[in-house]
Amino acid sequence: MSTRLAKQGRLIDRSKQIEFTFNGKRMLGYAGDSLASALLANDQMMMGRSFKYHRPRGVVASGSEEPNALMQLGKGDRYEPNQRATTTELFSGLSAQSQNHWPSLEFDVLSINNKLSRFLTAGFYYKMFIHPRPLWKHLYEPIIRKSAGLGEAPDAELKDADSYEHFYFFADVVVVGGGVAGLQAAKSAALSGAKVLVLEQNNHWGGRAPVDGGSIDGDAPEAWIEKTLEELRGMANVTLRDRCMGSGVYDHGYVLGYERLTDHAPGQGGPRHRLWRIRAKQIVTATGAIERPLSFAGNDVPGVMLAASMRDYVVNWGVTPGQKVVVATNNDDAYRTALCLHEAGVEVVRVVDARDTGGGALMEAVREKGIRVELGRAIAKVKDGPRVTKVAICAQNGEGGAQEEIEADAVAMSGGWSPVVHLWSHCGGKLSWDKDHAFFRPDPARPPLGDTGVGFVIATGSSNGHLDLGAVLKDAAKAGAEAAEAAGFPAKSVSAAKGEAEAEAAMEPVWLMPAKADIKLRMKTWLDYQNDVKVSDVQLAAREGYESVEHTKRYTTLGMATDQGKLSNINGLAILADSLNSEIPQVGTTTFRPPYHPISMGAIGGEARGEIFQPVRKTPIYDWNDANGADWEPVGQWRRPFAYCRSGESRHDAVNREVKNTRENLGLLDASTLGKLIVKGPDAGKFLDMMYTNMMSNLKVGKCRYGLMCSENGFLMDDGVVARIDEDTWLCHTTTGGAESIHGWMEDWLQCEWWDWKVYVANVTEQYAQVAVVGPKARKVLEKINTLAGGGMDLSKEALPFMEWRDGKIGGFNARAYRISFSGELSYEIAVAASEGQAFWDALMAAGKEFNVMPYGTETLHILRAEKGFIMIGDETDGTVIPQDLNLNWALSKKKEDYLGKRAHLRSHMADPDRWKLVGLETVDGSVLPDGAYAKGNGINANGQQNVIGRVTSTYFSATLGRGIAMGLVKHGPKRMGEVIEFPGTDGKTYSAKIVDPVFYDKEGEKQNV
């Protein structure tokens, strides 16, 4: 059984007992435990079931490489699936559930898949479910989803209770990994004067060294680690962050750090995770190495663990996974586990060393303890079950016959080590194959390159392929100094700490145990635990012609699980290479992509949630609008009132009321969102003549002109009223959505094309609150305000004619008044300082009371303009429409030599008389045409679809006319006045509409010109 030992456990505090639950069962652990160590201490060997075959699985590793022990943590709005027990710190009240089983962990119906494994081989889904197609959606997919998969998704209706944030940081040297290599590298870089940031994913420093032993500067590694941390903490140019994983390396020295602030103490307030967005001149990866499993049958039975991880549990947390342990290895390091277990009082029943020649001094030390060591031997299989009970031993160089069965309750395995090269590789660092150690290591000659073509990542320590403590420290001191130097800090001579560890004999690559294991064994020999990929699957893929490692990965799903194949990749490659009769370096690795380990979506989103999910742009009158019934409509990031609904009033009724009142009395529109660009300079007139299709340079000071803007491809992109302010200044109004883009468009032409033209543009959109005062009583209300508060602006027809503007005082307000109309009514658009916008609006509402003033929203704005046949950018245009389509030829200057779009308008397709053109549409029965409906033509096209001859671009109920009105683009439309055409709706009905003039109301324009 797995249990807590009486002694050991350097990371736990036995005086602080912690209660937690696993699958509802109450358990006890200690402060400092990981969830995995606490579960083992409670003899909870089995921690989940596998993805595909639902086999019992236990914890196999002790860190972020763990493939099996995935948990559903927390409850309700703090629930999260797929969390590793090994990287979860224990806290009081923690609630964990194992996943991927039904109805329970101990008894699982779908473990029948295990018996069917013969049929569930690589590529099974591809082969089995491709036909018949319809069955996929209704039968196969639901069943597979139930059977395969990880934890349950959180409740879609709940919101994460926690908050998250980002943090931008800049450093000369970022060291990823706080083991002895990372600390040594940080120290040398810092002593050279560089600003250093050290990231450590765990809550403790020093990495494996305290567990693995040896000595540093003649002392225990722990002493050196403490001393070095002390030194680093005392240096102003060093920042140390634990619980902060370096998760990815990106172009130009960009590093992401994933800091887990409250996972170990949820609910204490403040952000849960912080995503560090770091710019570094140089990056040192000191990310260590990961032990590889051995490939033997039953290597996934709970109780089979990585040898060094088993050592971690004993030394760090005082937990032993078993009482009678078999150690299987192909290298010397696993002997450390045998010694460690022995010292802890655990019986090591056998060490099975696949090497005929065995190991060195460490092996001798084990033998001296009286532990039986067998050379050239292998594990033939571990008996299936919810935990290890029996282990069969055979010759390594055979097929697995002549087995000796021994009783054991745990197996420690070591297939050698793989440097963690992920961060080195994220941005293109290349690897070379080290034959002696049978692993890929960073090739220092081919690092990821920065913008100057020089490498910006240096791998060091075990992640650089050094497994000996002395070599690790030497390499790290050098790496730190080099990084500082490359970051511009001439290296001081920094001597490495002197590390000493037992010498190790050469390892021997063992990719299959026993070497010629028969098919029955290979089908129970797991490579990728999390995705249930076996040796036989990779071999099958090779037989079926998958030669590329990337293809094999996708076909078999090897390395595609949430652990991204940290344990399985090299073992899988080796099997593939062997099956292809090739060498491992020729087969190569799959691509290493960030993040190194899954990070939370919350951390990626950062602060963007709730009120600050997105900026909402608010006009100066926003709060008043909100308090007065505004039914909000998003317009870009702005919110504009669609209508002002009175209590008990529907949107439709509100709109009709606003339309009628504006036509008959007085309406106010908050038009502050319209873009306002000042264009000034000696060449401003020439510039605007290029920007607009019509002439702006000859506009007289004090006057306004409506203008159209086309893209260089001739398509209509924006419109608005331009006012000439003085000799070399114009003010251009844009659409609400066009303010920023047209500003950018102008700057683009001025900076990139006509850089020698003397023109400046300033976006003053938000300087002003702009109110459209519209209706027959518009002049009266303004004059009343003038009378009440002594404003001096003459607003009479004579003093301020249509399409002119004036500066002056209206009431107490400094204002600019434009006599422009988008409604066909007498209308003034008045701009005042934004800070006074609300006050101005209040004054209008108060003075307008006797004129029956009402605010109106964007829908009324649309209806008023549609009744007048005015086009709207975004309704009548969609990026494919040109001014000619809208009968706006009058706005295309013939006098000008050039303007943006002119050349494009000459192209044959643009000049085609068959282009659909703007007309008005009146339903025969007065109903409202569906928006976007297409007009039916004759016959069908080559694709068997109904031919169409036009479409509805704007459609409304006109309260003024008491019927539906619409505009649309129709083939030969203006020549077909009076014709009735048909619009099939999506509601099954067909609408008949007569083609009419698009101006429905006040065709002579008398109302606006009073």
Added chain:
Amino acid sequence: MSNPVTATNGAQFTGIAMVEDAGLQGMITLRGDLTSKALKTAVKAATGAKVPEQGKISVVESGAAAWMSPDELLLLVPYGEAVAKTAELAKALEGEHALAANVSDARSFFRIAGEGAREVLAKISPVDFSPEVFTPGSFRRSRTAQVAAAVWLQEDGSFRIVCFRSVGAYMFGLLSNAAHPRSAVGVY
């Protein structure tokens, strides 16, 4: 004349730093040739401040001038004088190719002070706010989360941040959130 109001109307929040609406501030966008003598003289006359170096703001008692781009400055003057000063600048620069526009009301303006001020800003803006890099007089036009902003450091250690008025409430929410009392990073 009515009382002009800011978008966030005196809002305040205190956490790891104090965040507050800094009130109405006269601001003038000035575009032109920053090396021209006429422009330098006009800036000095309007604000009392010199034309700043790239990435800097020059602050004096009566106003300030901040570097926005190779041909743009942001001038700070008392709110009540912004209209007149804009006209004065235009007059002084007559004949020069230049543009002066009063943008006082187009902006929201905040003050961030206290121990955590650098960290609050470093959470929302991709700028190196470390004390050795972002020194008093430093000025940056950048991004704060999803909106554009300009930020600088005063001699007294407090920061000022300017954004568009329409996103004033967003900015205040952003700054207050970043100043959560339990969110100190502990690096500055």
